[in-house]
Amino acid sequence: MTRWLALMAACLAGAVQAAEPPARAVRNYNAYCVQCHGINRDGNGINSRDMAVKPRDHTDTKGMGDTPDELLFKAIKGGGLAVGKSVLMPRWEGVMTDEEMGELVAYLRIVSKTTAK
Numbered sequence: 001m002t003r004w005l006a007l008m009a010a011c012l013a014g015a016v017q018a019a020e021p022p023a024r025a026v027r028n029y030n031a032y033c034v035q036c037h038g039i040n041r042d043g044n045g046i047n048s049r050d051m052a053v054k055p056r057d058h059t060d061t062k063g064m065g066d067t068p069d070e071l072l073f074k075a076i077k078g079g080g081l082a083v084g085k086s087v088l089m090p091r092w093e094g095v096m097t098d099e100e101m102g103e104l105v106a107y108l109r110i111v112s113k114t115t116a117k
Contacts, residue, residue, distance in 0.1 A: 064112035
């Protein structure tokens with residue numbers, strides 16, 4: 001079982017609240033997501049002030065808790081259009097591996113203090 005599958009299995013078992021987030025997921029979020037979603041993960045990144053649609057607040061426990069893992073993964077992989085959201089959310093397929101995108105989903109669960117859906 002790959003590390004990504006193990007992480008997703010832990011998510012589905014409700015064991016997402018790890019003491020330490022996966023380092024690679026934090027690095028990837030900081031490299032690819034912070035510009036729009038912000039250093040505080042709240043949707044207030046440096047690019048957000050020029051966007052017609054505010055980026056998702058990943059600290060929003062209610063909103064993130066209502067969003068299934070598969071939808072988060074699909075949004076990361078295929079971008080906003082893949083899930084009927086903003087064209088401004090880029091697709092990360094080809095930039096990150098499926099394993100890295102799965103780690104980001106698990107990391108978003110930690111950031112939002114939610115469990116897998």
